[in-house]
Amino acid sequence: MLGSIKLKKITKKYKSVIAVNNLDLEVKKGELFCLLGPSGCGKTTTLRMIAGFVYPTIGEIYIGNKNITTLPPYKRDIGMVFQDYALFPHMTVLENVAFGLKMRKVSKEKIKEKVDKYLRIVGLENLKNRLPRHLSGGQQQRVALVRALIIEPNILLCDEPLSNLDALLRKQMRLEIRRIQKEFGITTVFVTHDQEEALTIADRIGVMKDGTMMQCGSDEEIYNFPKNRFVADFIGISNFFTGEILTESNGNSFMIVDKIKIKLGVIAKENIPKNKEAEIIVRPEKIGITKNLNSPQSGEDNLFSGKVININRLGSIIECKVKIEDCQDVIIHYQEKNQTRSFEENESVFIMWKPEDCRFIS
Amino acid sequence: MSKINDSIEKKVERHERRTAFALTIPSISHYTIFFIIPLIALFIYSFCHNVPGGGIETTISLENYKLFLGDLVYLGILLRSIKLGLVVAILAIFVGYPFAYFMSISSERTKSLCYILVLMPLFTSVVVRTYGWMIILGRTGILNSFLIKLGLIDMPLKLMYNFTGVAIALLEVLLPYMILSIHSVLENIDQTLELAAQNLGASKLKSFFLITVPLSIPGIATGFIIVFSLTVAAFVTPTLIGGPGFRLISTLIYEKALATLNWPLGAAISFIFLIVMIIFITTINRLTTSERWGTIK
Numbered sequence: 001m002l003g004s005i006k007l008k009k010i011t012k013k014y015k016s017v018i019a020v021n022n023l024d025l026e027v028k029k030g031e032l033f034c035l036l037g038p039s040g041c042g043k044t045t046t047l048r049m050i051a052g053f054v055y056p057t058i059g060e061i062y063i064g065n066k067n068i069t070t071l072p073p074y075k076r077d078i079g080m081v082f083q084d085y086a087l088f089p090h091m092t093v094l095e096n097v098a099f100g101l102k103m104r105k106v107s108k109e110k111i112k113e114k115v116d117k118y119l120r121i122v123g124l125e126n127l128k129n130r131l132p133r134h135l136s137g138g139q140q141q142r143v144a145l146v147r148a149l150i151i152e153p154n155i156l157l158c159d160e161p162l163s164n165l166d167a168l169l170r171k172q173m174r175l176e177i178r179r180i181q182k183e184f185g186i187t188t189v190f191v192t193h194d195q196e197e198a199l200t201i202a203d204r205i206g207v208m209k210d211g212t213m214m215q216c217g218s219d220e221e222i223y224n225f226p227k228n229r230f231v232a233d234f235i236g237i238s239n240f241f242t243g244e245i246l247t248e249s250n251g252n253s254f255m256i257v258d259k260i261k262i263k264l265g266v267i268a269k270e271n272i273p274k275n276k277e278a279e280i281i282v283r284p285e286k287i288g289i290t291k292n293l294n295s296p297q298s299g300e301d302n303l304f305s306g307k308v309i310n311i312n313r314l315g316s317i318i319e320c321k322v323k324i325e326d327c328q329d330v331i332i333h334y335q336e337k338n339q340t341r342s343f344e345e346n347e348s349v350f351i352m353w354k355p356e357d358c359r360f361i362s
Numbered sequence: 363m364s365k366i367n368d369s370i371e372k373k374v375e376r377h378e379r380r381t382a383f384a385l386t387i388p389s390i391s392h393y394t395i396f397f398i399i400p401l402i403a404l405f406i407y408s409f410c411h412n413v414p415g416g417g418i419e420t421t422i423s424l425e426n427y428k429l430f431l432g433d434l435v436y437l438g439i440l441l442r443s444i445k446l447g448l449v450v451a452i453l454a455i456f457v458g459y460p461f462a463y464f465m466s467i468s469s470e471r472t473k474s475l476c477y478i479l480v481l482m483p484l485f486t487s488v489v490v491r492t493y494g495w496m497i498i499l500g501r502t503g504i505l506n507s508f509l510i511k512l513g514l515i516d517m518p519l520k521l522m523y524n525f526t527g528v529a530i531a532l533l534e535v536l537l538p539y540m541i542l543s544i545h546s547v548l549e550n551i552d553q554t555l556e557l558a559a560q561n562l563g564a565s566k567l568k569s570f571f572l573i574t575v576p577l578s579i580p581g582i583a584t585g586f587i588i589v590f591s592l593t594v595a596a597f598v599t600p601t602l603i604g605g606p607g608f609r610l611i612s613t614l615i616y617e618k619a620l621a622t623l624n625w626p627l628g629a630a631i632s633f634i635f636l637i638v639m640i641i642f643i644t645t646i647n648r649l650t651t652s653e654r655w656g657t658i659k
Binding site for chain 2: 051052053072073074076078079080082084086088089090091099100103104131147148151
């Protein structure tokens, strides 16, 4: 139980601004939970409330069974990694990392032993006596991480620790953090605005907007079953279709969008909303594109004709925008090796997707 | 090929250096004419012989230096000036730091108000401020009357014409410099650092003393040097509050050079004083310079 976090009805008001609005959150022991959202969504405020730098206006915070809502930060046994690392500039790497242990009155020998061990885990044992200003961004980041982990806290909090690193280093460091987190089994709350980061390392993700939790779940749940427009739009790319629902006597359901009829599959059928107008999304990698219909098509699939508007390479994936005949544009993602040839602008094509890949969003 | 490139590079460098130097000509000329040259003249005078009544004989000797360094009274005055400088500067640290820290953690509005409070005295003539202190510190002054009325003392405290009175007045006059010096350094210290320390287990007090104070040492050192220098060089305040019986180096030099027109002696005392100050300031600078605090020698 120790090491789980519970936030009950947490609200934080600054004069007339509501930074966090009636938030309920549970983080399980040992999991890496990502708080994801755009700037100003309240994720950092929430993190600071868990850390104790900010006190909630309403609500309670528990670590395990202990109510820590009003405990000052230095009594909370939480390790924190800040966005700009907050390394003490007047102390060496060794002194920075040893600081938490010094505050806990650990013996000098024990401190030396532990510092050596932890610095070796992140490969910085040769930089013990350097000052932070003589370290690269990645090195500073690792020192900040180790400084928080060495006190063996119940909880690790990370406030966008990778934002100041270049893209390649970010990718390396986030896997490193994930590896260490799993090795120590430490409950971690990781704040980020980068959805790729969250999808890569998190056990569960909480997507926030304007102080409210929009959806909370595993990366699969959030990606494949977004509950609302915001989550569908924020995570990955979505093709949105709005239209009337039509249910035929044989049980098949369709959505009428402009002049086309979209078949809705089993998974989507179960979530058919009561009102006749609804919105669905289809992920771009679920849509296939082809010039001719020689290859066998399942009669069950949605099949429409259209014209290529533009086509771009995004690394290993090709992104293609197609205007469906008598309907709207869709974005398609595919990997080149799956197609026999690439497509050109204004080319007439056929696009298809399975009915089950339609997802309702409320 | 590379030789031709080298000489072109060197020509460009030379040209840039000359341009940079040209930019310094106005201030260097001003400095040279109005400071360096008079200083050299003064240095020469210090080795000359004084003719009582206001003349100078250019017979070079060390008589002026010997006169000053051999006289215990004069040395006592030098020591007293240094002691005054140290006392005022150290007190300024303890009085000024809390205020500077308060400023750094207040809202923008409070901060602006504090700035005005700190800067306003600097716009007032030091003569006026010193007269203000005379009214407060005198035997029948505001402070003594207040304390007697409250029954805290029977006899008025002697706060004028002595070390204590001069120190108090100089402390108030020079405090703004210390506050501004410390505050400007505090403003550049990341407030997240104290939060990080607290997160690691340091109480608010501990995080202040282990993180903020060490990082503000350059500001404290600068403030100390400024207040120390201004104290020992102060003239108006020690003259008015200390009176003729309370002699400091600054008033001594005035007395010798301008009252009795003994320029050579005045010059010699000035240079002895200058050397002592240089030693002092260089030592403090060396002690408080470290890569750790972001200042590099």
